[in-house]
Structure formats: structure tokens, C-alpha cells
Amino acid sequence: MSSTTVPSRPRQRRRTSTGPSTWMLAPALIFFTVFALIPLLGVAVLSLMNWDGLGTPTFAGFANWRTVFSDPVTLHAMWLTFAMTVLTYITQAPISILLGVFMAGNEKYRAVYSVLYFLPLLFSAAAVGIAFKALLDPNFGLSNAFNIPLLSQDWLGSTDLVFYVLIFVIAWCFVPFHSLLYQAGVKQIPTSMYEAAMLDGAGRVRTFFSVTLPQIKYTVITSSTLMIVGSLTYFDLVFVMTNGGPGNATRILPLDMYLTGFRSYQMGPASAIAVILVVVGLVISLLLNRLSGSDKMESQQEGA
Amino acid sequence: MSFQQHQNRRTSRPRRLRRTVLASAALIAPLALSACGGAQPGGAGGDNGEGGFSAWTLTGSQQDAFQASFDAWNEANPEQQISSEFFANDAYKEKIRTAVGAGNAPTLIFNWSGGTLADYVANGNVVDLTGHVDDLEERAIEAIEKGGEVDGKQYAVPNNSTQPVVLYINEKLFDQVGVEPPTTWEETLEVVEAFKAEGITPFAVAGQSQWPYLMWIQYLTDRIGGPEVFNAIANNEPDAWSHPAVAEALTKIQELVDAGGFGDSFGSVVADANADAALVHTDKAAMLLQGSWVYAGFKADAPEWYEEGNLGFAPFPTIAGGAGDPANIVGNPANFWAVSADASEEAQQAAFDYLNEYTLNEESIDEFISLGLVPSTDGAEEAIAASEDADFLEYAYSMVQDAPNFQLSWDQALAPDQAQELLTNLSQIFQGSITPDQFVENMNATIK
Numbered sequence: 001m002s003s004t005t006v007p008s009r010p011r012q013r014r015r016t017s018t019g020p021s022t023w024m025l026a027p028a029l030i031f032f033t034v035f036a037l038i039p040l041l042g043v044a045v046l047s048l049m050n051w052d053g054l055g056t057p058t059f060a061g062f063a064n065w066r067t068v069f070s071d072p073v074t075l076h077a078m079w080l081t082f083a084m085t086v087l088t089y090i091t092q093a094p095i096s097i098l099l100g101v102f103m104a105g106n107e108k109y110r111a112v113y114s115v116l117y118f119l120p121l122l123f124s125a126a127a128v129g130i131a132f133k134a135l136l137d138p139n140f141g142l143s144n145a146f147n148i149p150l151l152s153q154d155w156l157g158s159t160d161l162v163f164y165v166l167i168f169v170i171a172w173c174f175v176p177f178h179s180l181l182y183q184a185g186v187k188q189i190p191t192s193m194y195e196a197a198m199l200d201g202a203g204r205v206r207t208f209f210s211v212t213l214p215q216i217k218y219t220v221i222t223s224s225t226l227m228i229v230g231s232l233t234y235f236d237l238v239f240v241m242t243n244g245g246p247g248n249a250t251r252i253l254p255l256d257m258y259l260t261g262f263r264s265y266q267m268g269p270a271s272a273i274a275v276i277l278v279v280v281g282l283v284i285s286l287l288l289n290r291l292s293g294s295d296k297m298e299s300q301q302e303g304a
Numbered sequence: 305m306s307f308q309q310h311q312n313r314r315t316s317r318p319r320r321l322r323r324t325v326l327a328s329a330a331l332i333a334p335l336a337l338s339a340c341g342g343a344q345p346g347g348a349g350g351d352n353g354e355g356g357f358s359a360w361t362l363t364g365s366q367q368d369a370f371q372a373s374f375d376a377w378n379e380a381n382p383e384q385q386i387s388s389e390f391f392a393n394d395a396y397k398e399k400i401r402t403a404v405g406a407g408n409a410p411t412l413i414f415n416w417s418g419g420t421l422a423d424y425v426a427n428g429n430v431v432d433l434t435g436h437v438d439d440l441e442e443r444a445i446e447a448i449e450k451g452g453e454v455d456g457k458q459y460a461v462p463n464n465s466t467q468p469v470v471l472y473i474n475e476k477l478f479d480q481v482g483v484e485p486p487t488t489w490e491e492t493l494e495v496v497e498a499f500k501a502e503g504i505t506p507f508a509v510a511g512q513s514q515w516p517y518l519m520w521i522q523y524l525t526d527r528i529g530g531p532e533v534f535n536a537i538a539n540n541e542p543d544a545w546s547h548p549a550v551a552e553a554l555t556k557i558q559e560l561v562d563a564g565g566f567g568d569s570f571g572s573v574v575a576d577a578n579a580d581a582a583l584v585h586t587d588k589a590a591m592l593l594q595g596s597w598v599y600a601g602f603k604a605d606a607p608e609w610y611e612e613g614n615l616g617f618a619p620f621p622t623i624a625g626g627a628g629d630p631a632n633i634v635g636n637p638a639n640f641w642a643v644s645a646d647a648s649e650e651a652q653q654a655a656f657d658y659l660n661e662y663t664l665n666e667e668s669i670d671e672f673i674s675l676g677l678v679p680s681t682d683g684a685e686e687a688i689a690a691s692e693d694a695d696f697l698e699y700a701y702s703m704v705q706d707a708p709n710f711q712l713s714w715d716q717a718l719a720p721d722q723a724q725e726l727l728t729n730l731s732q733i734f735q736g737s738i739t740p741d742q743f744v745e746n747m748n749a750t751i752k
Contacts, residue, residue: 139579247737
């Protein structure tokens with residue numbers, strides 16, 4: 001508490017006279033304390049305890065932390081989470097940018113496409129997971145419906161395929177949202193810049209790299225932050241589609257936390273994993289914030 | 305800290321007020337939350353204010369039978385109503401343990417006995433039923449009822465059908481290919497060859513759900529090494545997984561996988577939606593090793609196919625030189641009721657009465673039989689013979705009664721952390737990503 005309020009105090013003092021009252025912060029602050037800070041503290045404490053869900057937790061010191069950092073399953077989960085972050089990013093980011101730029105055009109048919117592309121965002125992850133599980137069923141799914149033997153692969157059951165199937169489904173789910181961001185970003189670019197580029201004789205590709213991309217820099221950062229931090233929370237889709245299997249092939253860190261906590265009932269190690277996730281998430285968003293120079297966020301149109 | 309105090313002294317009046325409000329809000333909030341926790345739906349803790357008691361159980365094929373039994377009690381006992389809630393299997397398993405741990409368990413705790421029941425007993429969460437439920441004990445098949453014992457005391461009693469694992473046979477495909485259901489492991493491999501040659505999957509198995517894999521290792525280990533092998537594992541004897549029967553069973557599984565016994569996409573098949581059974585009744589697969597509860601699913605999902613008499617059943621094949629009795633079976637002897645120690649004495653007494661008078665009584669046995677489920681009580685022969693599913697029910701009922709040993713599913717018999725590790729490793733065995741030796745090593749590491 002103190003660390004969050006103390007540094008901002010000088011600014012508060014200045015604002016009370018002019019801006020909205022700090023009292024407006026109270027509801028959010030109370031909710032944040034009750035539903036985020038207190039549970040977080042509880043989890044941190046629990047990570048030092050041995051508890052199987054029944055009876056009273058007993059103090060275990062740092063044993064759980066040692067377990068977590070020496071358990072090959074958890075280490076594998078960390079690696080998978082990292083691989084998932086990288087792979088989902090490099091699949092989603094280019095597709096989203098290209099789609100977003102495409103959709104920012106003015107023709108009517110683009111509006112129709114935009115609506116179609118947007119659809120996946122309207123479904124909950126659980127529904128998407130169940131639907132894809134049914135579609136990918138090698139016996140009764142798409143392969144059977146259209147009689148295409150090529151589609152009859154062991155999509156979710158083969159250790160070689162399953163991870164990439166998940167990357168695909170995740171991209172299918174989240175590309176619409178990010179292309180929407182990019183569409184908005186591109187629409188902000190003044191047309192005069194494109195006219196100038198055209199006069200200079202720049203082609204489509206050159207215009208894209210010299211005008212569009214630099215101009216949507218901040219959109220790229222926002223979208224990247226959401227993608228990278230979001231990749232730490234792809235629990236729901238993976239849980240519904242594979243449950244971490246086959247074996248441990250898709251047991252990413254959030255799922256590892258869940259399975260350790262609520263299937264194996266080892267609440268201590270599960271809490272330690274939860275704390276790791278929180279810390280990693282915080283570090284990533286702080287880093288991205290720092291990289292983007294958020295304190296000196298200036299208007300994108302400056303100098304346009 | 306000193307900086308803080310320094311700041312405090314200098315704070316102006318409005319800021320002090322603000323801090324007081326925030327601090328008291330932070331203090332009150334947990335109290336308000338804990339108040340919510342005390343008012344669980346379903347009369348947690350056993351008191352629903354009217355001298356009744358609560359029960360949580362599962363949705364699915366047995367739901368109707370439980371509902372009928374609760375209704376009958378409620379009609380006869382208006383002063384002590386049962387408030388019941390039904391949950392999906394996996395969701396229930398996660399919810400119930402939290403509820404029991406938090407002292408918010410329902411009066412009647414639906415369970416699988418085994419490792420979790422032992423945990424409840426060790427933590428004093430459930431009541432010793434010895435002497436309280438004699439009437440019910442008289443009705444239940446003794447071997448099944450023994451499953452509810454922990455340290456020689458009765459902590460849980462059977463509450464539904466008995467669920468042996470059966471080898472289902474697609475008679476139509478066997479006729480078509482011209483082979484007989486296998487009775488030995490050698491025959492099994494021959495039959496697999498024959499079906500593969502015709503482009504038919506020999507065995508359906510729902511690999512995505514992982515737990516159906518258990519049925520294979522359970523039967524194979526029992527046939528090769530007898531029940532003692534797993535008993536040593538369940539007793540946490542050091543290196544119990546190293547018994548050669550385990551490695552041999554795993555080798556046989558991988559042998560079968562390599563021979564194409566399960567087809568090439570079994571890892572994507574899901575049991576929740578009965579896709580494994582669907583492979584059999586759509587004539588894509590010839591056999592299925594699954595629990596007796598799947599029988600009702602065959603009847604409901606493929607009535608025409610079933611009416612044609614295409615569904616057969618057989619015992620698990622024998623293994624040459626195996627130490628286990630070929631009459632041994634695996635599966636779930638039954639599910640069980642335990643009584644919460646957190647419930648009031650009045651609620652506990654009402655629960656005892658319910659167990660004695662209404663659990664597995666004649667009406668509910670008839671209900672189970674009519675649903676195509678195998679009763680877990682003695683003396684059901686007549687009712688079974690009169691049933692339209694007499695063939696299957698008689699087969700499964702005598703299978704249970706004649707079995708020298710009925711092994712509870714391993715994932716239920718073991719502690720939860722060991723069970724989770726077992727499912728993961730077994731899945732890797734079927735995928736061929738680990739060897740039997742690695743499996744044994746990994747599983748030995750879970751023994752504490």
C-alpha cells in the first residue's frame with residue numbers, strides 16, 4: 001500500500017485543487033485491495049506452506065520454491081510458456097498488422113470482411129475450444145464431414161502436432177482483436193502523408209514500410225504488450241482442448257499451476273507457480289512500458 | 305516506517321479522514337466476505353435450517369436414480385428434507401475437496417473411496433459409520449462394501465451401481481472379418497492383424513481423456529502379476545512400481561500400439577462425448593475396453609445398431625503364464641456415501657436413517673436396473689432376469705459376484721498427486737514418448 005501511495009503524493013497534492021477528487025479512486029482501490037492485493041498476499045504466504053486442501057497448512061519454508069525450480073515438469077512448463085509466447089507473437093503480429101492495414105481501406109467490401117474477421121472475438125474461449133475439439137476429431141470432425149482424409153490427423157493426440165494446433169487456434173481467436181487495433185491505428189494516419197508518398201513515387205510496399213509502419217508504432221507496442229502478457233493467460237483454451245496432454249506436451253505454466261493445485265492438491269507449489277506468473281507478467285509489462293517510453297508518450301501526429 | 309510516521313503527522317485533516325475510511329474498508333471487506341462463506345447454498349455444514357441435510361452427487365446416467373431416491377425420502381420425511389445438488393464429474397471432484405477442506409461439505413459426501421477417502425479420514429472430515437448403517441451393509445455385496453473401509457472401520461458405504469470394466473465387441477465386424485473375440489493375448493494380436501488388414505480400428509480408446517488408458521494397464525498388470533502388485537503400490541511400499549509385471553504390462557501396451565491396435569489417431573478421441581463408443585457403433589472400431597456404464601450409452605446413442613444385436617461383451621483376455629486369476633476384474637466397485645463430520649448430530653442421524661432405509665433399497669435397485677446399470681447389492685437376480693437388458697446385466701452381475709478381486713480404478717485408489725502423475729506418464733507410454741523403464745522410475749519417485 002505505502003509504496004503505491006507515497007511516490008504519487010506530490011502529484012496528488014497538485015491535482016486536488018484542479019482535477020477530479022482523489023476520492024474517485026476509492027472504489028477501484030478498495031476492489032483492487034480486496035480482490036487482488038489480499039489474495040496475492042495470501043498466495044505468497046501459501047507458497048511457503050504445505051497444504052493439500054484438507055486440514056491445516058503447515059509451514060514449509062522455501063521447500064516449495066525449491067521443488068518448483070527443480071521439478072522437470074514445471075521447468076518444461078516454463079519452456080512451453082516461453083515457446084508459446086514467441087510463437088503466438090510471430091504468428092499473430094504480422095497477420096494482425098496486414099489485416100488491420102487492409103481493413104483500414106474505404107471500400108464497402110472491406111467493411112463486410114471486417115465483420116467476418118471480427119466474428120471469432122465474439123465467442124468465449126471455452127466455446128472455441130469445444131468447437132475446435134469437435135472439428136478436429138479425426139473420426140467425426142471436419143475430415144469426416146468433407147471426406148478429406150488429409151484432415152484426419154491425430155491433431156490433439158500427437159505430441160508433434162498438438163502444440164502447433166493450439167498456436168493456430170489461439171491466433172484464430174485473437175487476431176481479430178489486434179487487427180481491430182491496427183485498423184484504428186492506420187485510420188489515424190493523415191491521408192496527406194500517403195499523398196506525399198505517392199508524389200515521391202513510393203509503391204505499395206515502400207509506403208507500408210516508410211509511412212504506415214512508423215506511424216502505427218504505438219499501436220504496435222500496445223498490441224504487442226497485450227499479446228505477450230496475454231500469452232501468459234492462455235489457460236482456458238488449452239485447458240478445454242488438451243488438458244495439458246498428451247503427456248505434458250501442452251502443459252503451459254498457468255495450466256501447470258492449476259493441475260498442481262486442483263488435481264494434485266499441492267497448494268504450496270501451485271502458489272509458488274502463481275507468484276512466478278505474477279512476477280513474470282509484471283516484469284514483461286514494465287519492460288515493454290519502459291521500451292515504449294510511456295512517460296514521454298507523445299502524439300503520433302506530432303511532426304506529421 | 306519512520307518516513308511514514310513523519311508523513312502521518314503532517315497529513316491534513318481530509319487526508320487523515322480518507323485514510324481512516326480506506327483502512328476501515330479494508331478491515332470490513334474480509335469480514336463481509338467471510339460472512340458470505342457461511343451461507344453456502346445447499347445447507348452446507350448439514351443444517352439447512354429445517355432439520356434436514358444436504359447431498360451432492362453427479363449428473364449423468366445415475367442422476368435419475370439418485371433423484372428418485374431423494375424424492376422418496378423427502379415425501380416420507382417432510383421434517384428432514386434432503387437438499388441435493390448435482391455436478392459434472394470433473395467439476396465435482398475439484399469442488400468437493402475444497403468444500404470438505406473448508407468445513408462446508410454437504411452432509412452426504414459422494415466419493416470413490418480410495419486415496420481421497422483416506423485423506424478425509426486422516427483429517428477427521430468424515431464420520432465412522434461402523435454400527436450406524438447395518439441395514440444397508442446387509443444389502444450391499446460384501447466385497448464392494450469393503451471398499452469403503454479405512455483401517456478396518458467403515459467410513460463410506462456403496463450408493464449406486466457397480467462398474468466393472470468390460471470388453472465390448474462389435475459382433476457385426478467380427479462376423480464380417482470372420483474372427484472370434486480374443487481370449488488370449490496371442491489371439492488378441494492376431495485379431496488386431498485381421499482388422500487392420502480390413503482397414504478397421506481394432507480397439508477404440510479415448511486417449512484425449514487419458515483415464516481410459518488406465519483400464520489397459522490395470523487389467524494387464526492384474527493378469528500378469530495378480531492383485532498383489534498394485535496393493536503394494538497403493539500401500540506406498542518403496543519401489544513398488546518396479547515389480548516386473550508393471551513393465552511387462554507397459555511393454556504389451558506399446559506392443560499393441562505399434563501393431564496398430566488402437567489405430568493412428570486414438571490420442572484425439574474424447575470420452576466425455578462417448579466418441580470412443582461411437583467408433584464402435586458406427587462400425588469404425590471392433591472393440592472397446594470401457595466401464596459398464598457405457599452399455600447404457602450404446603443403447604441410447606445407437607438404438608438401431610443395438611437392436612440388430614451387434615453389441616457383444618467378453619472378459620479381458622488371459623496372459624500366458626500370468627499369475628493373476630482371469631476372473632479378477634477392475635473398474636469402480638461402486639461409488640460411496642460418506643457422512644460429513646462437520647454436519648450437526650441431527651443431520652448426521654437423519655443421514656444414517658436415509659442410508660439404512662433408502663440407499664440401495666428395492667426401489668432404487670429397480671431404478672438402476674431399468675437404466676441398464678448393474679446393482680451393487682446381493683439378491684438382485686430376479687429383478688435382473690426380468691429386465692430388458694438381462695443379457696448384459698446378468699453377465700456383468702455374475703462377473704462381479706464371481707470375481708476373486710475387484711480392483712478400484714488406480715487413479716481413485718492412489719493419492720491425488722500420484723494419480724495425476726500416473727495419468728500423465730501413462731499417456732506418454734501410449735504416445736511412445738517414454739519407455740516402460742522411465743515410467744517405472746517416474747512413478748517410483750511419487751512413493752512417499
